[in-house]
Amino acid sequence: ATVFQHNFPNPFNPSTTVNYSIAEPGMVTLAVYNILGKKVATLVLEHHEAGSYSSHWEAANLASGLYLYRLTSGDISKTRKMMLIK
Secondary structure (H helix, E strand, C coil), X not given: CCEEEEEECCXXXXXXEEEEEXXXXXXXXXEEEECCCCEEEEEEEEEECCEEEEEEEXXXXXXXXXXXXXXXXXXXXXXXXXXXXX
């Protein structure tokens, strides 16, 4: 199973870090979407071995507001909310 932690800090300005753990090797995708569902960033799109990882997101060029980030690994997909406040 994929262990998924929240980003820190949240709310954030202008950057945040998402920590996650992968139980089995495989393709991992971590993408960020605006509230309308448009993808605004792809943070991870690569094969990972089992283990713990973190991904840093710099959002200085985006507007304040609610964003969603989705982690997909194998057949598991989890989505969480984060708030950018400028």
